[in-house]
Amino acid sequence: MIDDKILNELPQIEILKDEPLAHYTNTKTGGPADLIAFPKNIAETQALVFFAKENELPLTIIGNASNLIVKDGGIRGLVIILTKLAEVKVENDLLFASAGASLIETTEIAYQHGLTGLEFAAGIPGSIGGAVFMNAGAYDGEIKDVLAKVKVLTPTGEIKEYSNEELEFGYRTSRLQTEHDIVLEAVFALKQGDKTAIRERMDELNFLRASKQPLEYPSCGSVFKRPVGHFTGKLIHDSGLQGFTIGGAQVSKKHAGFIVNIGAATATDYLAVIKHVQQVVFEKFGVKLETEVRIIGTDGK
Known part of the structure; x- marks a missing residue:
């Protein structure tokens, strides 16, 4: 059996x-x-990718699972969760963060070193790998604004580097979404700043997030x-959908863009x-809402 073989x-x-x-998952x-x-x-990650390839095992990569819905049937094959790859280090104005590092903790480390540029991400509850994968952003900032390069593991187990330009960033998209490369480490090019000003901006954004977003409930962001x-929130609100509930899932009464x-x-x-x-929303306004959340898995086992 494949279970015994991998163990x-x-x-x-x-x-x-x-x-x-x-x-x-955050939900x-x-x-x-x-x-x-x-x-x-990285060596263990590489070994897992090689094993999956050699044994024709479906492979799924998950980080902090913050902007993710896994269907109730679960996931076949091997799931790699990268949250133990969590090292963050600073060299001059460069910040190196492993894929599983928390984005929130990474912004705190940037602040501790007096580095500015990552304040926008202060309250985003994801991992570095996921943030790069989907070009995460908030409050007029995006990962593409500060990322210098990224180290990835290809589906064949090869380690490569991409520059910011090579990642073909767009709104909540990157090249990684089509090529299925696994983020191992991201390097951010930041700038020396005033620590007091950095802290004030982070606190301001965290206050705004807490006052507007339903952080008291599990959600997928x-x-x-x-x-x-x-x-989006206004379209959903104006459609009279705030509070709409099926089972235990509800359109947030605090922020209509959250479930x-x-x-x-x-x-x-x-x-x-x-x-x-x-x-x-489409019936009322003729607007097609596309999901930002990643939906994976099977409907039944």
């Missing part, structure tokens, strides 16, 4: 069988993965991309609410 061949890596992904939803591995370094010429888990929600509940919101 025997890679005994140094923590690997779990039939583990519910609800334990790891607290998601079915079981056949196998979940938690590599501690902002669900939809902003359509050109519109504000929160108000108690025992399933991924199926989330997907049903998303579909209903898209339908109603």
Whole structure:
């Protein structure tokens, strides 16, 4: 059996069988993965990718699972969760962050070294890898504004580097989404700044986030991309959808762009609410809402 084979061949890596992904997603939803591995370094990540390739095992990469919905059927094959690759270091004005490092903690380290440029990300609850993968952003800042280069692992197990330009960043997109490369480390080019001013800006943005966003409930963050010429939250609010609930998933009463888990929600509940919101907004305003959240997994095992 493939389960026994991976445990025997890679005994140094923590690997779990039939583990519910609800334990790891910010929505607290998601079915079981056949196998979940938690590599501690690049070599272990590479070994897992080689194993998956040699054994024709479907491979899924997850970071902090903050902007992610895993369907209730779970994920077949091998899931690699990169949260143990979490080193962050600073050399002059460059900040090096491993893929699994928390974006919030990374902004704090930048502040501690008096480096400015990452303040916009102070409260974004994702990992560095996920942030690069989707060009995360908030409050007029995006990852592409400060990223110098990224080290990746290709699906064949080769380590490569891409410059900012080579990543072909767009609004919540990057080249990584089509090539399926795995982010290992990002390098940010920051600038020396005034620590007091950096702290004040971070505190200001965290206050704005806490006052406007439903941080008291599990959620997957902002669900939809902003359509050109519109504000997503306003479209949903003006459609009378705030508070709309299916099962345990609800369009937030605090911020219409969020869908929160108000108690025992399933991924199926989330997907049903998303579909209903898209339908109603299109009927009322003729605007197609595209999901920003990544939806993966199977409907049933």
